[in-house]
Amino acid sequence: MNRPTLRSLVTNHDTANALRPALPKLTAGALCSSLSGLAMLAALWCLIQLLDDLSSSWVLSAVLFWILGATFSASASWLAHDGEAAFSARLRRKVANHLVRLPATTLAQQSDQSLRSLVSSDIEKLHHMVAHLPSEITNFVVLPITSILLLVNMVGLSALWVLLPGIFASLYYLIIVPRINARDGEARMKVMGEVISAVDDYARGIRVNRIYGRQSGALAAYDDSTQRFTSSMVMWVGKVATLAGMAVALLQAVATFAIAYLVAYDTSTTTLAATLFFSLAIVTPALRLGHGLDYVSTGRAALGRIITLLQQPTLPTGTITRQQDTPTLALNNAHIAIDGAQLLNELNYTFQPSALHAITGPSGIGKTTVLRTLAGLERLQAGQVLLAQTDITQLSELTRYQSVLLIPQGGDVLSATVAENLHLIAPEASTAQLTTALLSAQLNVDLDAQAKTLSGGERQRLSIARAFLSSASVILLDEPTSALDAEKTTRLITELERLAREQEKTIVMVTHDKTLASNAATQLKLTRPTTTEDRL
Numbered sequence: 001m002n003r004p005t006l007r008s009l010v011t012n013h014d015t016a017n018a019l020r021p022a023l024p025k026l027t028a029g030a031l032c033s034s035l036s037g038l039a040m041l042a043a044l045w046c047l048i049q050l051l052d053d054l055s056s057s058w059v060l061s062a063v064l065f066w067i068l069g070a071t072f073s074a075s076a077s078w079l080a081h082d083g084e085a086a087f088s089a090r091l092r093r094k095v096a097n098h099l100v101r102l103p104a105t106t107l108a109q110q111s112d113q114s115l116r117s118l119v120s121s122d123i124e125k126l127h128h129m130v131a132h133l134p135s136e137i138t139n140f141v142v143l144p145i146t147s148i149l150l151l152v153n154m155v156g157l158s159a160l161w162v163l164l165p166g167i168f169a170s171l172y173y174l175i176i177v178p179r180i181n182a183r184d185g186e187a188r189m190k191v192m193g194e195v196i197s198a199v200d201d202y203a204r205g206i207r208v209n210r211i212y213g214r215q216s217g218a219l220a221a222y223d224d225s226t227q228r229f230t231s232s233m234v235m236w237v238g239k240v241a242t243l244a245g246m247a248v249a250l251l252q253a254v255a256t257f258a259i260a261y262l263v264a265y266d267t268s269t270t271t272l273a274a275t276l277f278f279s280l281a282i283v284t285p286a287l288r289l290g291h292g293l294d295y296v297s298t299g300r301a302a303l304g305r306i307i308t309l310l311q312q313p314t315l316p317t318g319t320i321t322r323q324q325d326t327p328t329l330a331l332n333n334a335h336i337a338i339d340g341a342q343l344l345n346e347l348n349y350t351f352q353p354s355a356l357h358a359i360t361g362p363s364g365i366g367k368t369t370v371l372r373t374l375a376g377l378e379r380l381q382a383g384q385v386l387l388a389q390t391d392i393t394q395l396s397e398l399t400r401y402q403s404v405l406l407i408p409q410g411g412d413v414l415s416a417t418v419a420e421n422l423h424l425i426a427p428e429a430s431t432a433q434l435t436t437a438l439l440s441a442q443l444n445v446d447l448d449a450q451a452k453t454l455s456g457g458e459r460q461r462l463s464i465a466r467a468f469l470s471s472a473s474v475i476l477l478d479e480p481t482s483a484l485d486a487e488k489t490t491r492l493i494t495e496l497e498r499l500a501r502e503q504e505k506t507i508v509m510v511t512h513d514k515t516l517a518s519n520a521a522t523q524l525k526l527t528r529p530t531t532t533e534d535r536l
């Protein structure tokens, strides 16, 4: 989507739902922030009165107003941050829930980095927009209006001249600085992205090989990116920060003082001091708001990514919770497409319980996609996946996960012990049951071993061991024997067949191994453009 406006935060259904419960606190926070600013103005007023009347009551009043201002400021900060934290938590849950419900192919299109950003840094980037911007906008309106009213009341309309330098400085902060920031900021973000990719590549390269030298490869890319990042920061400080500092420290204060003296030189010392200080008071809220606009621009980009994600359709789901113990699994006139491109048409096939079935076909034909479709993890263009004659999309999510176990290729394991990895699927399983499952999967390792230290083939078999612990009636395996030698392959297949027979499970595996496929109870051969059944 195009970069959203600030309004998208309240007009988009998902973000508005996350924001709504936080609105009372955020509003109270903005109110307290303005009250704090007003109390500080009152303290300033009391101090100015000291010039004419050196009485302790003015000092006491100033201190009281300061304390009041500080109390309001602390309350504003607490309310705004508490409201924002609740909003972030709700939105983070929404994003995480959405991500796990995306079709497998859609999810595969997100890089690890973008997944990480979507559930963490992108939501953090909304912090300023939600927690600080409401107070900054309120203060930008309330404090200058109060200051101007006080000035006009004391000196008359001629006092408005005093505001000119402040108005110029404010416009500089609100228009010119954000524009320079936006132009340079985009380049800085690009370089920052390059630094992150270079670090990721380098970290990955450490494991894969050690050929990276200082002159080439990921390390060189990292050096180059960090150098460009540093030089772009130095350039930015030179262009923006120095100019801004000069504008405030020198030009605006000096010019304001000169004009204040011109319009109020014949008034009392108190009025002259008030004219000077209150004219300066309008700049701080503009400075804060201007500085905040930088964060708003980053926040809007993050908001765009979050809204785009939340607009992607999730897997359909239903409410049926009961399932037969030994259901048949069937593809009924299934049409499968990826990104709108037709992959498989009119797929009809039935997998009976108590047997091991095979799916075969040339590389890229769609075997893995069919397996994910059978698990209910892909959206069908037309047709159905039927589990015990019930459309899988009518099942509740929990029932679907409890009924069908998909073991993908590659053996992805968690960074935990072997036992902890297995306990994820069977929390109550005894040590003996875990060991039996491992042996059935042809893996003989210590239950306390770290799963990440296992070889690729061992990790794959650790994943397969879950099949022997799962209570799911349908088990789908993607190339379970791809990393096994002939002997282990035969034994694993025997174990899977026994599991299917003894526990009346429907087991379906994708395989390239022709002998294995021909020994399976049935074989679904995927061909282009039509599909044929070859029942043995």
Ligand SMILES: Nc1ncnc2c1ncn2[C@@H]1O[C@H](COP(=O)(O)OP(=O)(O)OP(=O)(O)O)[C@@H](O)[C@H]1O
Residues within 6 Å of the ligand: 104, 105, 106, 108, 109, 338, 339, 343, 361, 362, 363, 364, 365, 366, 367, 368, 369, 370
């Ligand atoms: N996330 C995705 N985005 C876009 N295209 C995809 C995605 N996943 C798979 N595809 C495409 O869909 C087609 C089928 O992929 P799939 O992995 O199902 O094939 P396969 O038969 O299992 O292949 P192999 O035997 O090589 O593992 C391929 O052309 C692949 O490029």
